[in-house]
Amino acid sequence: MNFPPNRTSALARLEAFVPLAAKYAAHRNFDLGAGKHNGVSRLSPYIRTRLITEEEATRAVLAKHNSRAAEKFLQEIAWRTYWKGWLEMRPEAWSHYLATLAEQEKPAGYAKAIAGETGIECFDHWVHELLGTGYLHNHARMWFASIWIFTLKLPWQLGADFFLCHLLDGDPAANTLSWRWVAGLHTPGKHYLARAENIEKFTLGRFDPAGQLDEKAHPIPLDQTFTRQPLHLPSNPKPKGRTGHLMFPEDLAPPPEDLGEIHATAAYLPAAHQASSLVVEFLEGAISSTLAERDGTLFGEPFHSSLNDWIRAEKLDAIVISRPTVGFTKDFLTDQKLPPITHTFIRTWDHLLWPHATAGFFKLKAALPKIHASIAPNRVDDLFPDF
Ligand SMILES: Cc1cc2nc3c(=O)[nH]c(=O)nc-3n(C[C@H](O)[C@H](O)[C@H](O)COP(=O)(O)OP(=O)(O)OC[C@H]3O[C@@H](n4cnc5c(N)ncnc54)[C@H](O)[C@@H]3O)c2cc1C
Structure with missing residues (x-):
């Protein structure tokens, strides 16, 4: 692996x-x-x-x-x-992506693109590398997204979805916004055009798609602007009594020390959005190795009864969770209504950087x-x- x-x-x-x-x-x-x-x-x-x-x-x-x-x-x-x-x-950028993704018909060319059968050797190679390893180099991601959008003329949302299903690092923010950036939607009017010469240079001649790429395409027209909402960054809670740390796959680090003693640890892996078997295997492995280190509990289905069983078994007075960021886990938790003993914490790093x-x-x-x-x-x- x-x-x-x-x-x-x-x-x-x-x-x-x-x-x-x-x-x-x-x-x-x-x-x-x-x-x-x-x-x-x-x-x-x-x-x-x-x-x-x-x-x-x-x-x-x-x-x-x-x-x-x-x-x-x-x-x-x-x-x-x-x-x-x-x-x-700007959480709307995420909900807008999901809504417009759901509306997409799969155009001609889509099936060949995700099978790595476009005839553009570098692109087809990256499809197979992604499917086989769950990883692509940053420059390959930029070229890939650009060829997808501007040469193959496929909707960016379908490409972003393909990445999210297969990248081990698939992240709703980094992925959605990077695709928007390549398309010219993040910085309106500025798009990223893959050039054959650049690919040849930075793959040390492994690929040379001269004549195969649209190097003159225009940016995708701006679809929507998103109003910036205020960022609420409350201080971390001071939970009292027996406290359990509940983790989701995007944050498996221990909670900050200022939260006090943690008496029990548990984790839950929400059903991921059509994630590939490599991604599921990676996330399951990451969770179980973390729980093994901290003698924690893995929740089964359904989530709510596992949660209640854990609270009872560990006699918990409080639960702490890392603030879920905009994306699948947050969407899942919004539907779940966590019990009132739940407190959310924010890591110092996010506190320091997000406001900028x-x-x-x-x-x-x-x-x-x-x-x-x-x-x-x-x-x-x-x-x-x-x-
Ligand atoms: C279309 C597209 C989709 C992308 N989707 C994702 C994604 O779903 N998840 C993801 O983590 N990154 C994404 N990236 C950003 C970047 O490609 C990857 O973070 C990087 O390639 C990961 O490899 P690395 O760990 O070897 O990076 P390194 O170059 O070693 O960088 C170190 C770390 O910095 C962060 N990082 C580096 N470059 C970026 C970047 N441009 N944007 C955000 N973070 C960065 C990553 O956490 C990375 O592990 C995407 C980029 C593009 C162009």
Whole structure:
């Protein structure tokens, strides 16, 4: 398995990557093929489940490099949080995606595209790589989405759905908004056009789709704008009495220490939206390895009776859950009505970064040096040489 679903493997991958973080900017654009993605970290399935957190990865890099040397990598980690914060403030972008996805007819060309039979060699290769491994390099994702939208003329929502079903790191915010960005819907009028020359260069000649791509297509016309809603970031609760930590697959990290003692741990995996068997296997493995470490309970179906049984068996006075972010788990929980003893907590990382995701990434990028200084004060000299 390319991504063994446990924290030990996640930490090993982080440790192996940290020395390379300073070379990331030079190497990150090259897609050398499955098994050779060594210029990037391949941490995304672990970060998506928070088998390791964004803060942990950032701290590990800052422990070895000054923030300038590893700037590009640190910024990419923040991109994920940017997309999540942006969507927290515009949840309609998610519901609009789901609604327009449900309306899509499967056009001619769709079946061949998802079978990797378009005749565009690089695209067909990436389809098979995705189906076989659950992972694609970032540059391949950009080229893939661009070819899907502008050369194959397929609806972006169907492509985003295909990714979400098959990516081990599939994330409603990063995925939906990246597809919108490629289409020219995130920054209106600015789209990403895959060029044969660029693919040839950054695959070191493995592919050369010269003459096969539409390199002159226009952006997709803007479908809807989304009003920004205020971001509520209350302080974390102080639960009293016996407290249980209930986890969902997007956040398997232990709760912050300021919540106090945790007496019991449990997890539930909501039926994922047509997730591939690789994705389900990864998520089930991530949950069971985490529960094994913390002597926790895996909920069966139905959710509500498992929850009530757990509360009774563990004699719980309070339950804490990591704030569900906009996406499938939040949709699931909105329908579930959790008991009133449930408290939601927000991780410091999200508290620090989300408020800067009001507009473009630039605002968050500008805030990063101070944020990094606050979590890794030993690096303050590198960040503010005049201190
Ligand atoms: C069309 C499209 C769809 C995408 N869908 C997803 C998705 O569902 N889930 C997802 O996590 N990322 C998504 N990305 C972003 C990016 O491609 C992946 O995060 C990255 O390729 C993961 O590989 P890595 O861990 O080796 O990344 P590295 O380059 O090593 O980066 C380290 C970490 O930073 C984060 N990161 C890096 N680049 C980005 C980015 N552009 N946007 C957001 N976070 C980033 C990831 O958590 C990643 O693990 C998508 C990008 C595109 C263009």
